[in-house]
Amino acid sequence: MSKPITIAVIFGGQSGEHEVSLVSAHAVMSNLDPDRYHIEALGIGKDGRWWHGPGALAMLMAAADPARLPASATMVAPGPVRELGRVGEPGWSLPPADVIFPVLHGPYGEDGTIQGLFELAGHPYVGCGVAASAVGMDKAFMKAAFAAADLPILPWVLVRRHELAALEMVCERIEATLHFPLFVKPANLGSSVGVSKVRDRAELITGLHEAARHDRRIVVEQGISAREIEISVLGNEHVEVSIPGEIIPAGEWYDYHAKYIAGGSQTIVPAALTEMQIAQVQTLAKRAFQAIDGAGLARVDFLLDREQGTLWLNEVNTMPGFTPISMYAKMWEASGLPYPQLLDRLIELALARSARAGYVKV
Structure with a gap:
């Protein structure tokens, strides 16, 4: 052996x-x-x-x-x-x-x-390299990369922590571009830590201060009534995608408590989508992964507008959760790749990427 x-x-x-x-x-x-x-x-x-x-x-x-x-x-x-x-x-x-x-x-x-x-x-x-990890973590840089790749993203505004000294001007700038409800997020954090859904000026102010506790850069996004669709990505140069899944949060939206604590959120795999919608999710997920120069793995999250039926790219998670309730492995399991074999593939991809990195030692 x-x-x-x-x-x-x-x-x-x-x-x-x-x-x-x-x-x-x-x-x-x-x-x-x-x-x-x-x-x-x-x-x-x-x-x-x-x-x-x-x-x-x-x-x-x-x-x-x-x-x-x-x-x-x-x-x-x-x-x-x-x-x-x-x-x-x-x-x-x-x-x-x-x-x-x-x-x-x-x-x-x-x-x-x-x-x-x-x-x-x-x-x-295992996983994405330095640049892809940095861009995938920073929601503002990520959105800029998506926009450059002509991927569909919702309107958003970047706010820097020091700008909160002129709070009224910041709120006016946000309200001139977006309309309530909004989502306020630290640019660099995941698992919905520090994220707030806000419905008016007072909640916006609270949400900005909460996000500023976690990061000096804050992303404010347009909120819509949407289904939360996710899909798993695997590969280096040649990218594979799973079947998509859907999150139905235990609360009003999928915050940290709904994800990990409450236990009432539902994960539906496969998501109830048309063949055309599935193909669109899979195509956009590959493009999003390539837009940040991803490698190894990622989970790509989408918002499907309940009223218009429009699919919006939300974010790429370069090291998604691997907990027993996490969607990344669940979607691969439903696609025919069990958890242990998924780990094998990720390790193989890490070794392959290292072998093909092409660094010249001097």
């Missing part, structure tokens, strides 16, 4: 999606074939300290905020763990691995920063 491939699974991180990452990582590690892979667990605490060993996940789970842990979280067995410290501290280094699987969501994990570290270290890794 051939020697197992060593996979360094990295989880936790310093973003507001820390707890989601822990549950995603548990699902990934539980589904990696032990006959094919040797797992090195690497946890990053909210303080930026790295921990290495079989007990890293249990240790971070014990320190996690219970109110933010997804309802699908389960007990994790404790084990030995050692501190590596922070990146750049004396003695810090990545353990040897054939492939790194960064199951990290949000800033400092999904935004190109840690991908740059892997590139400098010469480690193959």
Whole structure:
């Protein structure tokens, strides 16, 4: 039997999606074939300290905020763990691995920063590269890339935190371009952290301040009555797409609580769409993935206008959730690719991308 491939699974991180990452990582590690892979667990605490060993996940789970842990979280067995410290501290280094699987969501994990570290270290890794990760994380840059690729996006306005000093002028600028209801979002965050649906000037002001707590750049988007359609993407140069699914949120919209805590949201796979709509979603998903120069994987989210029937591209998630209730793996499962085989494909794509990177060492 051939020697197992060593996979360094990295989880936790310093973003507001820390707890989601822990549950995603548990699902990934539980589904990696032990006959094919040797797992090195690497946890990053909210303080930026790295921990290495079989007990890293249990240790971070014990320190996690219970109110933010997804309802699908389960007990994790404790084990030995050692501190590596922070990146750049004396003695810090990545353990040897054939492939790194960064199951990290949000800033400092999904935004190109840690991908740059892997590139400098010469480690193959699962997922998008530095540029695609950065653009996919930043909603403003992402929308600019979509617009340049002539993809359908809703009207939006960018607000910078320092502009809130002239709050009335900011509100007037937004209201001159968009109409209520609106969605106010931190430019760099996921899992709907810091996102507000606002219906009037007072709620807009509250939403702007809430988003500004998480980021210095704020995206304000036109709100519509829409169905939430999602689709999974897999590949490097040659891109495959799953069948699409639909989210029916437990609340008014699909916020963090509805996604992970409440437990009443429904996921419908496949989505009830016409053949023409399915083809449109699949085509636009490929184009969106290519517009940011994606690699490995992504989940592409759409809004389907209930009144007009128009399909709007919402965003690309370059490291979507891998929790037991997450849509990325569910849509591939329904498309004939079970979770363990999906992980195999992602690892193969990481190795293939590294082999074809074409870097010239001097």
